[in-house]
Amino acid sequence: MNAPLPAQFRPAAFADGLLQFSQLGYRQGNHHLLRDIAGHIPAGSFTVLLGPNGAGKSTLLRLLAGLLPPSQGDVRLAGLPLHKMDPPSRARQLGWLGQFPAHDLPLTIEQYVLLGRRPALGSFGRPSPDDLGRVGAALAAYDISHLAQRRWGGLSGGERQRAGLARLQAQDAPIWLLDEPTNHLDLKHQAQLFRRLRSEATHGRTVIAVLHDIAQAARWADQVLLLGGGRLLAQGRPSEALCPSNLRLAYDCPLQLWQSANGHWHASVEG
């Protein structure tokens, strides 16, 4: 499952960050969605973007994925500006799972997950046994092997979300970007997903996710980027970045994050 990553993406090679960004800004018309974002994502880390609705989390994730051109500054992947890479080579480095799965596809789940091999196969390549093996493994990893031959249209929201995760797994890019990957997932599959993301990061994959659940972020992430009003408010280890004063600043309401006796994190709104 976790084949060793190419040497250039092993954690040691980018101690100061695989993805770096400075002075990053994004503007729509006269409306600044993001401004002056600076930071870095270390290789082999699990990073979570947190913040209230409209803080610019998804926009920042898109900028980091190279899906939007920044209006200011740039994102560098291993020193190269992202927007100068062509889509195929970017797709071999960055895997993306958006927030909204397609709702009408004539494909079976297996065919859908096989699209994750598009970066490796190009427009014409026939899937090799290796590709099909990866698809099978990805289906098994997210408990959807039994749905392999089912049509997309007959699936529930959670099953589609898991199929999307399996597609990302099959793509096997060294960096994963996920926009609210826990959408539609039940608690069991949420827990499985976090364990998997954690273990992928431990094996050298760089995982960046937008989440709403502060407690889960505190429990699983290596670092969090806390956004509010289009600015980066804090970056660092969850226990430090998610201190009460930062949370109050970001969410504009008194939030508390605390650890219970068994070591799990809980978040609650005061008062």
Added chain:
Amino acid sequence: MPTTRAYWLRRPSHPARLPAAGRLPYLAWPTLAACLLLFAVGYAGDSWAWPDFSDPLVSGLRLPRIAAALIVGAAMAASGAALQALFRNPLADPGLIGTASGAALAAVAVMALHLTIPLPIAAFGGALLATWLLLLLVKLVGGGNISLLLMGLMLGSFAAAATSLLLFLSDDLALRSALSWLSGQLGTTVGAPLLWASPVALAGIALLLVLGRDLDCLLLGDEEATSLGVNVERVRLLTAIGAALAAGAAVSIAGIIGFIGMMIPNACALWLGGGRRQLILVSALSGACFLLLMDTLARGIAYPINLPVGLLIGFIGPVCFVWLLRRRTGSHA
């Protein structure tokens, strides 16, 4: 309680299980197609006889007409299958983005103004011009997918208005020939124009087949497609060009024949599903057979009058479409 609704409106009882079409043995379809072809070649409208290929009526008229039916059906269905993926909309077809209307406008202009340009060339040029205008407008306005669809609709209604104006201004003889061409007729284009349009249609279908996997990715959404390494803008442009080649050639042969571009790919997607490349190929084959069947019916149904096949499909199409829509919604319930 026994249902009193018409059978084609009944919801499928097992939406997940597909009907037998997908599981029919592989040999059955080619055999059926061959029977249809043989029947069409030998069918004279009121009687059937074993085809005598030395008869000029068969070799000079009936065979080109059958070839035209096959090519037009394949081209319309294939471009519909590709455009439905491009627009992520099962209703898309060459008529919707103005391609067919552009071709019709050019052809009617030739007839009404008594220009000396050959009709097929004019129709084909109109289709390409409409597509080029569409892409230019979208580039100027921006906004991607939805904008492409809306601009296509606008362009289509503009071309339709211009066509009506030309018809209004034209004399009776031109009006009659233009109307009969607009209603979609096979068998009027034989010889050189047919030989010339066929490779163009095939080239368009081939281009769309090449784009198959990228169109699958496009169906997931622009962002997902980009993240899978697809150059979205380029695929969009190439698909529009491929569809214009195929549909323009088809319109230049047979005038406006609607419904095939929308109905056949939807039916294929419903029954067989699968990747877009397979879907385009299957749609092309089924579209060819469907149009041949309809044209053969059109030859016989009001014999000795040669009913335009476009008219016949205009009557049958909506019924099939309601049935199809019913099945679609049924399988999503």
